[in-house]
Amino acid sequence: MAAGRGALIVLEGMDRAGKSTQSRRLVQALQAAGHRADLLRFPERTTEIGQLISAYLARERELEDHAVHLLFSANRWEHVTSMKEKLHQGITLVVDRYAFSGVAFTSAKENFCLEWCKQPDAGLPKPDLILFLQLSPEEAAARGNFGRERYENGPFQNKVLQSFHHLMKEKTLNWKTMDASKSIEDLHREIKTVAEKTMQEVKDKPLGELWK
Numbered sequence: 001m002a003a004g005r006g007a008l009i010v011l012e013g014m015d016r017a018g019k020s021t022q023s024r025r026l027v028q029a030l031q032a033a034g035h036r037a038d039l040l041r042f043p044e045r046t047t048e049i050g051q052l053i054s055a056y057l058a059r060e061r062e063l064e065d066h067a068v069h070l071l072f073s074a075n076r077w078e079h080v081t082s083m084k085e086k087l088h089q090g091i092t093l094v095v096d097r098y099a100f101s102g103v104a105f106t107s108a109k110e111n112f113c114l115e116w117c118k119q120p121d122a123g124l125p126k127p128d129l130i131l132f133l134q135l136s137p138e139e140a141a142a143r144g145n146f147g148r149e150r151y152e153n154g155p156f157q158n159k160v161l162q163s164f165h166h167l168m169k170e171k172t173l174n175w176k177t178m179d180a181s182k183s184i185e186d187l188h189r190e191i192k193t194v195a196e197k198t199m200q201e202v203k204d205k206p207l208g209e210l211w212k
């Protein structure tokens, strides 16, 4: 019997919730367990579009708010062909931030509605599982002060969280909220269990399209 497709697993959550730590840890553990798995992250700063985004986040250059939103989306679209190829080859993709960060961050700005923000990402590969790493602002602060990148301030982060909560109401998406205040190892074990269950469940199911 064919091994089936890989799963598309996304990690989202507030800043410093541990998305990058857990994404790396999950890919290592899946590979060690004999699964085929790859790590992706958005923004993917290595492409030309990614370098523009990175300079914007570092405050090295200014970009108009709509324009930068479309660049974040374009940075995902430029990876879609390779993502689909890998998924269909049976490789599970673990993605550190995706369209949900895109929508949550832009819609936290003045004069942006959720619907406008979602449109450019409609049709992207639909995640089979979205893990939302939940951490209180106090616990996040205990993991070190905010850096100097754009968006790293308390009031803006609160608006971002509200936008995430709106997005999580969508029942056609498989959101799972995880308690990110746990130790790295405890959280990892929970995430690995949920991920492997999802991989098993979706291997014979077609890949969906996001927000379509």
Ligand code: T5A
Pocket: 013, 014, 015, 016, 017, 018, 019, 020, 021, 022, 042, 043, 057, 072, 073, 097, 098, 099, 101, 102, 103, 105, 106, 143, 150, 151, 152, 180, 181, 182, 183, 184, 187
């Ligand atoms: N953005 C992004 C948009 O505006 N539009 C978009 O479309 C997209 C995709 C990108 C920025 O761009 C915005 C959102 C962001 O503002 P980034 O590069 O993803 O930013 O963000 P980073 O600053 O790299 O990452 P975060 O701040 O979000 O942190 P993580 O990845 O959640 O956390 P992590 O794993 O780096 O851990 C943070 C610290 O906590 C410790 C770690 O060791 C580390 O020191 N830690 C723990 N400590 C205790 N217990 C645990 N369980 C811990 N887990 C981690």
Ligand code: NA
Pocket: 019, 020, 096
């Ligand atoms: Na990160």
